Amino acid sequence: MLNRIDLRGSATDPRGLLPRAQLDVSVAVDKIRPVVEAVREHGFAAIREATERFDGVRLERLRVPAEAIAAAADTLDPEVRAALTEAITRVRKVHADQRRAEVTTQVVPGGSVTERWVPVSRVGLYVPGGLAMYPSTVVMNVVPAQVAGVDSLVIASPPQVDNGGLPDARVLAACALLGVEEVYAVGGAQAIAMLAYGAEECRPVDMVTGPGNIWVTAAKRLLRGVVGIDAEAGPTEIAILADDTADPVHVAADLISQAEHDPLAASVLVTPSQALVEAVERELTRQVAATKHSARITEALTGPQSGAVLVDDLAAGLRVVDAYAAEHLEIQTVDAREWAMRVRNAGAVFVGAYSPVSLGDYCAGSNHVLPTGGCARHSSGLSVQTFLRGIHIVDYDEAALRDVAGHVVTLANVEDLPAHGEAVSVRFA
Numbered sequence: 001m002l003n004r005i006d007l008r009g010s011a012t013d014p015r016g017l018l019p020r021a022q023l024d025v026s027v028a029v030d031k032i033r034p035v036v037e038a039v040r041e042h043g044f045a046a047i048r049e050a051t052e053r054f055d056g057v058r059l060e061r062l063r064v065p066a067e068a069i070a071a072a073a074d075t076l077d078p079e080v081r082a083a084l085t086e087a088i089t090r091v092r093k094v095h096a097d098q099r100r101a102e103v104t105t106q107v108v109p110g111g112s113v114t115e116r117w118v119p120v121s122r123v124g125l126y127v128p129g130g131l132a133m134y135p136s137t138v139v140m141n142v143v144p145a146q147v148a149g150v151d152s153l154v155i156a157s158p159p160q161v162d163n164g165g166l167p168d169a170r171v172l173a174a175c176a177l178l179g180v181e182e183v184y185a186v187g188g189a190q191a192i193a194m195l196a197y198g199a200e201e202c203r204p205v206d207m208v209t210g211p212g213n214i215w216v217t218a219a220k221r222l223l224r225g226v227v228g229i230d231a232e233a234g235p236t237e238i239a240i241l242a243d244d245t246a247d248p249v250h251v252a253a254d255l256i257s258q259a260e261h262d263p264l265a266a267s268v269l270v271t272p273s274q275a276l277v278e279a280v281e282r283e284l285t286r287q288v289a290a291t292k293h294s295a296r297i298t299e300a301l302t303g304p305q306s307g308a309v310l311v312d313d314l315a316a317g318l319r320v321v322d323a324y325a326a327e328h329l330e331i332q333t334v335d336a337r338e339w340a341m342r343v344r345n346a347g348a349v350f351v352g353a354y355s356p357v358s359l360g361d362y363c364a365g366s367n368h369v370l371p372t373g374g375c376a377r378h379s380s381g382l383s384v385q386t387f388l389r390g391i392h393i394v395d396y397d398e399a400a401l402r403d404v405a406g407h408v409v410t411l412a413n414v415e416d417l418p419a420h421g422e423a424v425s426v427r428f429a
């Protein structure tokens, strides 16, 4: 089922060996550009047209009425409420520890720099709702923003034909549990454009965060700069570094779990064990046939973005997974924690047999909005830090400035910017 890549005995650079999904984000950007431009120019009318085309819903209004949010909370299945409440508690616990303290550095007597952490004022959080519904993503977006102290939180999520054109009822209930009142029934690129430019009752936001499919990711890439954007969190990826101590039943189940998100999802096994690859293949065939979304899982597992990579040893495997920079990386090997601590590039790392990605998706306390498409080489997943900006407060007195004035003037002259130097020396003339 998985494409095979045999790197044993090869000195090939592992970068670029594993292709990402066939549909490139840059191609998708060109396709959604007209939608984004139309929303900028025509607001609600353009959103309504795109929603009719892509979601099959004719919107009467963008904002979800407060009564609909309250009703979704009232009718929420108690088991789902308990699970969401537990997820919120654990995610809040981890994210509360991420809060940064204000630090003042006394550079010299009379001269200090303070770093203040100030929350973004108004944030738009995207909660996907195409192939699957994501109340858990409400939790993963909202909790860090709330811990950071964001004043104004807005959620956009696709309207559902089977919920009268409102977002999924469980998504609305999660909003209620977290006290989010401003929710819009808009999905895809048109939602990101609405948040960036504003439309009718939705005022523009300062920043957009959250995962989504290739169209959402493309819109985020296009609108970066118009608004702040978190890392690209597109079609899900799982890589598993495993040796022959791994249980093929677990490995196959975990590869399938993330393939379930999207036909463009990527599932990659990296191992020195040919026997494990064979055993995982047998398990995939058995488990995929028995699972609910077998068609899109098969498409994801057999796509060029998924595969089994054979390597000489775990050290070579580590180089491969570092080059790949997966959104999720599981380590199912001997000494799993030690290998995990050596990973350089991954959105999140899951250690050993009892930390599957599904745990992190819901209830580990970690965040599941993580960088995809290789962005884990340079970006982090969503955290409290995403919603904070560090502002330097520079505070020097006369003596402290006088003391360093000569150096400022010298550097200003080196850069042929003498007015910079004069702005200092004029104070001591």
Ligand SMILES: NC(=O)c1ccc[n+]([C@@H]2O[C@H](COP(=O)([O-])OP(=O)(O)OC[C@H]3O[C@@H](n4cnc5c(N)ncnc54)[C@H](O)[C@@H]3O)[C@@H](O)[C@H]2O)c1
Pocket: 032, 050, 051, 054, 055, 127, 128, 129, 130, 131, 132, 134, 137, 158, 159, 186, 187, 188, 189, 211, 212, 213, 214, 215, 216, 232, 233, 234, 235, 236, 261, 262, 265, 327, 368, 369, 370, 371, 372
């Ligand atoms: N990386 C992460 O942190 C993370 C977390 C959760 C989910 N995900 C990913 O999010 C994605 C969710 O995707 P989804 O499809 O279920 O929901 P989605 O909300 O991202 O996408 C649905 C929207 O796509 C738009 N759309 C559909 N077809 C289109 C087309 N041909 N052209 C333009 N727009 C179109 C529709 O307007 C619809 O509202 C999956 O890829 C999943 O793997 C990632």
Ligand SMILES: N[C@H](CO)Cc1c[nH]c[nH+]1
Pocket: 134, 136, 137, 236, 258, 361, 368, 369, 370
């Ligand atoms: N694995 C997804 C991307 O991290 C998150 C998710 C939500 N629900 C289930 N899974």
Ligand SMILES: [Zn+2]
Pocket: 236, 257, 258, 261, 358, 361
């Ligand atoms: Zn998942």
